[in-house]
Amino acid sequence: MLSITNLQSAYGASQVLFDVSLTIAEGEVVTLLGRNGMGKTTTVKSIMGLLRPKSGEIAFAGQPIAGLAPERIARMGAGLVPEGRQVFPTLTVRENLVATAANPRKRADPWVLQSVYDLFPRLGERASQRAATLSGGEQQMLAVGRALMTNPRLLILDEATEGLAPTIRTEIWHVIEKLKAQGQSILLIDKNLSVLKRLADRHYIIEKGRTVWQGNRDDLDNDAAQVQSYVGL
Ligand SMILES: Nc1ncnc2c1ncn2[C@@H]1O[C@H](COP(=O)(O)OP(=O)(O)OP(=O)(O)O)[C@@H](O)[C@H]1O
């Protein structure tokens, strides 16, 4: 689904990613872990074409995408729930969802307005409310729903539970579990290692822009001390 090899990225003269590699197979849930400022969001921006990689390869569904425009990468099936939600504030809930609606690969049972409302009943109840007036948790649900409306091959969630109340956080995790059960490929960035351990198939840790560790659930336990030192949880 996704294969990143020796990715380097910079903001102008300031290089942030030096050697990031990771792969996600179809139907896999993979995490990208690491402390604040290590380059997780920069990796996501590089995948999505929001930041042009300096070097390295990114292949999505078998096609090289490094350097392509964000809208092309999105249309190929990369769906992002961005850090900080970034819903369209002046649009209503319904308008936010409809804005990105697409089924380019003609999925038999695509995400549509009603199925997103079924997943997040609160969004249905607030369909005509402007996104700016939603609570933080509701905005997060909207950001997830908006990404699903593109019927993505790969769903990327950058800190989707950050700053949310525990009950809302649990709701978001349940939704991610449901998506996984449906075979959705997911790249997860989050700080709740205990939940990620249960949910994800494999993990990568980046430190100062380099992939420094990778492993599955058992490896996380076996290398607990090392993981702890990298992730600092
Ligand atoms: N637009 C930018 N211009 C210059 N430097 C940036 C920019 N965005 C991020 N950086 C720098 O790049 C580094 C990596 O940032 P990034 O946002 O990728 O980290 P992160 O791992 O997502 O952190 P967090 O867990 O806090 O979200 C940081 O040192 C940050 O200051």
Ligand SMILES: [Mg+2]
């Ligand atoms: Mg980040």
